[in-house]
Amino acid sequence: MNEAIKTVVMPKWGLSMSSGKITDWLAGVGDEVADGDELADIDTDKIAGTLESADAGILRAIVAKAGEDVPVGATIALIAPAEVAEDEIEQAAEQAREEIESGAVEEVTGPMTGAVEVGGRTISYATLGTGEETVVLVHGYGGDKNSWLFVQEPLSATRTVHALDLPGHGESTKDVGDGSLETLATTVRGFLDALGIERAHLVGHSLGGAVVTAVAATEPARVASLTLVAPAGFGEQVNAEYLRGFAAATSRRELKPHLTQLFADPQQVTRQLADDLMKFKRLDGVDQVLNTLLGTLLDGDRPGIDAVPELTRVRAPLAVVWGRADRVLPPDNAEQLAARTAVSYIDGAGHMVHMEQPNAVVRAVESVAGTPEG
Known part of the structure; x- marks a missing residue:
């Protein structure tokens, strides 16, 4: 995958968290986002939280929809500069979607x-x-x-x-x-x-x-x-x-x-x-x-x-x-x-x-x- 494409993943907020539900996307495809901007509201088995962006660029693709339960570590969105070709974004989003559906998500190390x-x-x-x-x-x-x-x-x-x-x-x-x-x-x-x-x-x-x-x-x-x-x-x-x-x-x-x-x-x-x-x-x-x-x-x-x-x-x-x-x-x-x-x-x-x-x-x-x- 093009190194300019940054993945947004489902975070591991705590020792027991294995998945999270995206309740709402606060940014949309095509939006310019900066480091620290709010991207999505996420519900866990403990409490709801807001996921912030760790990268700057354009939100090019949303992989996981609102209302969907997603494993920790799964790619839920892609951020990249405008010059990255759309077909590269589509290919990366397709791969991320397949990983969610197959359950082949790399385990995220928690605390x-x-x-x-x-x-x-x-x-x-x-x-x-x-x-x-x-x-x-x-x-x-x-x-x-x-x-x-x-x-x-x-x-x-x-x-x-x-x-x-x-x-x-x-x-x-x-x-x-x-x-x-x-x-x-x-x-x-x-x-x-x-x-x-x-x-x-x-x-x-x-x-x-x-x-x-x-x-x-x-x-x-x-x-x-x-x-x-x-x-x-x-x-x-x-x-x-x-x-x-x-x-x-x-x-x-x-x-x-x-x-x-x-x-x-x-x-x-x-x-x-x-x-x-x-x-x-x-x-x-x-x-x-x-x-x-x-x-x-x-x-x-x-x-x-x-x-x-x-x-x-x-x-x-x-x-x-x-x-x-x-x-x-x-x-x-x-x-x-x-x-x-x-x-x-x-x-x-x-x-x-x-x-x-x-x-x-x-x-x-x-x-x-x-x-x-x-």
């Missing part, structure tokens, strides 16, 4: 998983990319490394990107000790030590935002940049009812109303998402973990974390992203951060900005981390 011992606990993580610079993604309360599925892949094009499970979460040891911010921050510092990471771009969501802020305050030489996504520890507002309800829920029926508060679009709360979280909540030790962390997150009905003193000691470039429809940590909380940096308020996003509008998070990270060559 590589691993585990390290930190402070007597096993910390699980997933890694994508092999770039010289390193990004570490830290999730929030009740989350795990897979919550970054739409962010980790695009960042890994030019960097090594680790998403870790904090203690008590995901596949890490179900023990958080005293559950303090310092315990969690010590875990992240220990993770960097265990992997031999001398310097990293840290990205944290919600509770993870407070955690990486604490790390950046105490290890300034090791933090190249800091990106906070709806972080805890700033402002006076917190949805204590959500946090307690999430911790207390014992069935999918009880859990789902609380999960809908995480997203601007309640339809994002799929049965699979709720089932996965209930499986996590039923694991031995998780109930104690969640209730211990409530003691860190809440002081009565008020926030229990104040990360502002730590932020005053942070010297790394800072980016902040907040969903305008956040009902867990309202965007008014960002006022304390606005004095330090411009805050990106994202329409169409609730608390889970990195799942609903992941491209906004990627852009925020790039704004302070730069865009190294691959």
Whole structure:
């Protein structure tokens, strides 16, 4: 195939994804597209996401139609400059179509998983990319490394990107000790030590935002940049009812109303998402973990974390992203951060900005981390 023809493939957004459904094409044949332009909306078994172009040129062919389930790694469209002959495009599109229909699609390697011992606990993580610079993604309360599925892949094009499970979460040891911010921050510092990471771009969501802020305050030489996504520890507002309800829920029926508060679009709360979280909540030790962390997150009905003193000691470039429809940590909380940096308020996003509008998070990270060559 002509090297000028660039393929757009079904991405692997997460460890368990084997296929995706194209729900809508946002660009049409003949459209000029740039690197980062939105091409298609894709639905997975977890949540819907938007696929961005990794190349610049003209969208010359759409191989997979809207409404079609396509295996991960399959070519779904072709991008090429105008000078590439139409017969070459047709031949490449025909071949891609045959591969989809026959199932002869080259397997795409997803994140590589691993585990390290930190402070007597096993910390699980997933890694994508092999770039010289390193990004570490830290999730929030009740989350795990897979919550970054739409962010980790695009960042890994030019960097090594680790998403870790904090203690008590995901596949890490179900023990958080005293559950303090310092315990969690010590875990992240220990993770960097265990992997031999001398310097990293840290990205944290919600509770993870407070955690990486604490790390950046105490290890300034090791933090190249800091990106906070709806972080805890700033402002006076917190949805204590959500946090307690999430911790207390014992069935999918009880859990789902609380999960809908995480997203601007309640339809994002799929049965699979709720089932996965209930499986996590039923694991031995998780109930104690969640209730211990409530003691860190809440002081009565008020926030229990104040990360502002730590932020005053942070010297790394800072980016902040907040969903305008956040009902867990309202965007008014960002006022304390606005004095330090411009805050990106994202329409169409609730608390889970990195799942609903992941491209906004990627852009925020790039704004302070730069865009190294691959």
